Amino acid sequence: MTPQLDRRAFLKLIGVTTVVAACGGAATGPSAAPSVAASVAAKATGRINIYSALNESTNNELFAAFTKATGVGADVLPLAAAGELQTRIRAEKGNPKADIFIGGDSSFHDGLGKEGLLEPFMSANASAIATEAKDPSGNWTGWYFGVFGFVSNTDRLTKEVSGKKPKTWDDLLDPAWKQKLVMPDPVKTGGGYIFLATQVFRFGKDEDRAMDFMKKLHPNIAQYVGTAPQGIQLVSQGQFVGGPNWSHDILTEKAKNPGIDLTIPDLTGFEIGAVSIVKGTKNLPGGKALVDWILTKEAGELNVKLSNRVSVRKDVAPAPGAPTLDQVKLVTYDRAWAADNKERLIKKWQQAVGL
DSSP states (O other), X not given: OOHHHHHHHHHHHTTOEEEEOOOOSOOOSTTSOOHHHHHHHTTOOSEEEEEEOSOHHHHHHHHHHHHHHHOXXXXXXXXXXXXXXXXXXXXXXXXXXXXXXXXXXXXXHHHHHHTTOEEOOOOGGGGGBOGGGBOTTSSOEEEEEEEEEEEEXXXXXXXXXXXXXXXXXXXXXXXXXXXXXXXXXXXXXXXXXXXXXXXXXXXXXXXXXXXXXXXXXXXGXXXXXXSHXXXXXXXXXXXXXXXXXXXXXXXXXXHHXXXXXEEOOBSBOXXXXXXXXXXXXXXXXXXXXXXXXXXXXXXXXXHHHHHOOEESBTTSOOOTTXXXXXXXXXXXXXXXHHHHTHHHHXXXXXXXXXX
């Protein structure tokens, strides 16, 4: 048995899904990646292992397109909980299994970078993206923005909460919402932690006021779920009336079920979805090829089509109905501070709500 077959068998044992086999040479014609990405991809061969916090449908099509454009195969461990992927990368630091970590807020990548667990890489294609989406140290690069919103089940909202959608996050403290809400777990998910940090910033970094809000909200939360998409699914199925969650994922589900709706409360937070190369990667050229490709206009447009996320590239139009950063009232989100204080804030939240 060849080393590659051994490796693929091992990947299956740890739950990795092979999304697509290598398809040969780089793409040509109008849809080909920019020349700078192609020059890197030309040096890249073999396969890369991707730890992905994206949903399954996005994983399948996005990485199939990557392989078609570059010839580099992709084996994907899909787990839509960036916190769990971060923990896994830390646990495997002595013998890294992943080449790429993709998806989830940049704070998850930033923490790994500060621990020396990421391979710095400044892609030439990053010159085309928003400044705030770049890590000065090159440990990670942002490739999409996500705005935190609120999903509601229209039928249950009308019958049980008089059809009132929250205009501010404080509206969710109304006793009418008791045990009717579902939200991502701040310990396991990027969305849950960003929601928690958003409250801290909404109160001007007054942590006591923020924790008081979370404590008062707690009786209205029937369940803290392990992934953000799971929360949306439960609302879509009618098991809960609503919950805070990612706008792009809500829009994706709404296309399948018009019985749910999206609301953006004032002073909300947002994520910078990031990609990074894991230190100790077995295929550094392949990892660089992925980062280069994901920053192209073609990849940005495909991601918008697949997931309704907002591209960090100004030349990629947002999906219909997708909220952009300049269309909503955002908190002043101090991303570096949120990353540095994450573990402390989560412990403080657990104490406040008794978990």
